[in-house]
Amino acid sequence: MKFSGEYNVSIDLKGRVSIPASFRDELRQKYDSEGLVVTRYKNGLVAYPPSRWEEICANVFSMSPGPKREANIRNRIAPAKECSFNAQGRIQIPQSLREHAGLDKDVVVIGMFEKIEIWSQIAHTLIAAESESMLDEDAQGQADLGF
Amino acid sequence: MKFSGEYNVSIDLKGRVSIPASFRDELRQKYDSEGLVVTRYKNGLVAYPPSRWEEICANVFSMSPGPKREANIRNRIAPAKECSFNAQGRIQIPQSLREHAGLDKDVVVIGMFEKIEIWSQIAHTLIAAESESMLDEDAQGQADLGF
DNA sequence: CATTCTAGTGTCAAATAGTGTCAAGTGGTG
DNA sequence: CACCACTTGACACTATTTGACACTAGAATG
Numbered sequence: 001m002k003f004s005g006e007y008n009v010s011i012d013l014k015g016r017v018s019i020p021a022s023f024r025d026e027l028r029q030k031y032d033s034e035g036l037v038v039t040r041y042k043n044g045l046v047a048y049p050p051s052r053w054e055e056i057c058a059n060v061f062s063m064s065p066g067p068k069r070e071a072n073i074r075n076r077i078a079p080a081k082e083c084s085f086n087a088q089g090r091i092q093i094p095q096s097l098r099e100h101a102g103l104d105k106d107v108v109v110i111g112m113f114e115k116i117e118i119w120s121q122i123a124h125t126l127i128a129a130e131s132e133s134m135l136d137e138d139a140q141g142q143a144d145l146g147f
Numbered sequence: 148m149k150f151s152g153e154y155n156v157s158i159d160l161k162g163r164v165s166i167p168a169s170f171r172d173e174l175r176q177k178y179d180s181e182g183l184v185v186t187r188y189k190n191g192l193v194a195y196p197p198s199r200w201e202e203i204c205a206n207v208f209s210m211s212p213g214p215k216r217e218a219n220i221r222n223r224i225a226p227a228k229e230c231s232f233n234a235q236g237r238i239q240i241p242q243s244l245r246e247h248a249g250l251d252k253d254v255v256v257i258g259m260f261e262k263i264e265i266w267s268q269i270a271h272t273l274i275a276a277e278s279e280s281m282l283d284e285d286a287q288g289q290a291d292l293g294f
Numbered sequence: 295c296a297t298t299c300t301a302g303t304g305t306c307a308a309a310t311a312g313t314g315t316c317a318a319g320t321g322g323t324g
Numbered sequence: 325c326a327c328c329a330c331t332t333g334a335c336a337c338t339a340t341t342t343g344a345c346a347c348t349a350g351a352a353t354g
Contacts, residue, residue, distance in 0.1 A: 010332065014312060018331055042279070046294075056293040068288065071278035076294065078257050079153040088331075092312065096153040096255075157342065161302060165341055235341075239302065 002026070003111030008121070011107050015098050016090040020109060023116060024089055035084035036116065038093060039076050044101045044119040044127075045093070050082060052114060093118075149173070150258030155268070158254050162245050163237040167256060170263060171236055182231035183263065185240060186223050191266040191274075192240070192248045197229060199261060240265075 003026055009018045019036070027033045031049035038047045048056065060077055063069040079100075083091035093103065106121040119127070135142055150173055156165045166183070174180045178196035185194045195203065207224055210216035226247075230238035240250065253268035266274070282289055 012333070016312090021330060041294075042283070052293070059292045063292075067281065068285065071281045072292065073259065074257075075275055075278045075282060078151055078259050081152050086313075087315070090331090094152060094154075095311075096155055099155070159343070163302090168340060233303075234305070237341090242301075 002113040003116050004113065005111050007109045009107050009109055011093075011098075011103055011105060012090070014092070015095065015103075016086070016092050017103070017107055017109070017118065018088070018090050019085065019116075021089060023109075023111060024085060035082055036091060037080050037082045038091070038097060038118070039080035040097065040100050041076075041117065042127075044117060044123050045097055045103075046112075047083075047116040047118060048114075053080070053082075149260040150263050151260065152258050154256045156254050156256055157252060158240075158245075158250055159237070161239070162242065162250075163233070163239050164250070164254055164256070164265065165235070165237050166232065166263075168236060170256075170258060171232060182229055183238060184227050184229045185238070185244060185265070186227035187244065187247050188223075188264065190248065191264060191270055192244055192250075194230075194263040194265060195261070200227070200229075 003023055005020070005022065007020045009020070011017050027036070027049055031051055033049050033051065035050060036047040037050050037053040038045055040046075057077060060069065060072045063072070079097060081094050081097065083093065085091060098104075101118065102120040102123060103118070104120065108119045108121055108124040110117045110119070110124075150170055152167070152169065154167045156167070158164050174183070174196055178198055180196050180198065182197060183194040184197055184200040185192055187193075204224060207216065207219045210219070226244060228241050228244065230240065232238060245251075248265065249267040249270060250265070251267065255266045255268055255271040257264045257266070257271075
C-alpha cells in the first residue's frame with residue numbers, strides 16, 4: 001500500500017502542515033523514517049521518503065554536466081529540505097517553499113504512490129480542472145484504459 | 148550536510164546581506180571559517196568557503212596561458228572579495244559586485260552544496276522559471292531520474 | 295587646506311520566524 | 325450515541341533576521 005488518497009489539511013500560522021496519519025504509518029513501516037524531504041515541483045511541492053530522495057540525488061549527480069543537470073540541481077535538489085514530524089504529525093515547511101507553492105491556510109496533500117504532492121487549494125483546483133479537460137477530450141483513450 | 152536550501156533575505160541600506168544561520172554553522176563546523184569569498188557568476192554572485200576558494204585559484208593559476216585562463220582571472224578571480232560576518236551574521240558585499248548582480252532590497256541565497264549562490268530576486272525568478280520549463284519539457288528524463 | 299559627501303562599520307533593539315507542547319475541536323467507527 | 329484517534333488552533337519560548345542610528349575613514353569639492 002503506497003501513499004494514496006487526497007486530503008485537505010490546514011497549515012498553522014507558523015507554516016506547519018499536518019501530514020495524514022496514514023502517510024506517516026506508511027513511512028514508518030515501509031521506509032523506517034520519521035520525516036520527508038520536501039522540494040519544489042511545478043508550482044507546488046513534492047515530498048519523498050528520505051531514502052528515495054538519496055537515490056534521486058545520486059541519479060542527478062551522476063548526470064553529465066550540462067543545462068539539464070544544472071536545472072535539476074537548481075530547481076529540485078538545492079531547494080530541498082528534510083522536514084521531520086513533530087509530536088502532532090506536522091512538518092515545518094521552509095518559507096521559500098511555502099511562498100513558491102503559495103501555501104496559505106488551505107492545502108491539499110495527495111498520495112502519489114512513491115511520492116506525496118502538496119499544493120495550495122487554489123493551485124490544486126486549477127491543475128485538477130486542467131487534467132479533467134484533458135481526459136474529457138480523449139474519450140477513446142479513456143475507454144481503451146478501461147475507464 | 149553541505150549548504151542547501153533556498154532563502155529569501157534582505158539587504159540593508161549599506162549593502163549588507165544576511166547569510167542564513169544554517170550556512171554560518173556549516174562554515175564554522177566544516178570549514179572553520181567566519182567568512183566567505185564572493186565573486187561574480189553569470190548575472191549573479193557566488194560565494195565559497197575561503198579554503199575552497201584557494202583550491203579554485205590554484206587550479207586557475209596552473210592553467211596554461213591563453214584566453215581561457217585570462218577570462219577566468221578577469222571575471223572570477225579578480226573581482227572576488229573575502230567578506231566576513233558581522234555580529235548579526237551579515238556580510239558586506241562590495242558595491243561593484245552588488246551592481247553586477249543588481250542587488251537591491253530582496254535577495255535570494257541558495258545553498259549549492261560546495262558553494263552558495265546569491266541572486267537578486269528578479270534574476271532568480273527568471274532563471275528558476277527557465278529551468279522549470281526545461282524540466283517540464285522532458286517528462287521522460289525526469290521520470291528516469293526517479294522524480 | 296578645511297569642509298562636505300559618501301560608503302562602510304559596529305552595535306542595539308524591534309520585529310519576525312520557528313519550536314515544543316497543550317488542549318479543544320472534528321470526524322469516523324463500533 | 326459514545327468513544328477514540330486524529331487534526332487544529334493557541335500559547336509561551338527561543339533563535340534569527342531586520343531596520344535604525346551613530347560613528348569612522350576616505351574621497352571629492354571649493
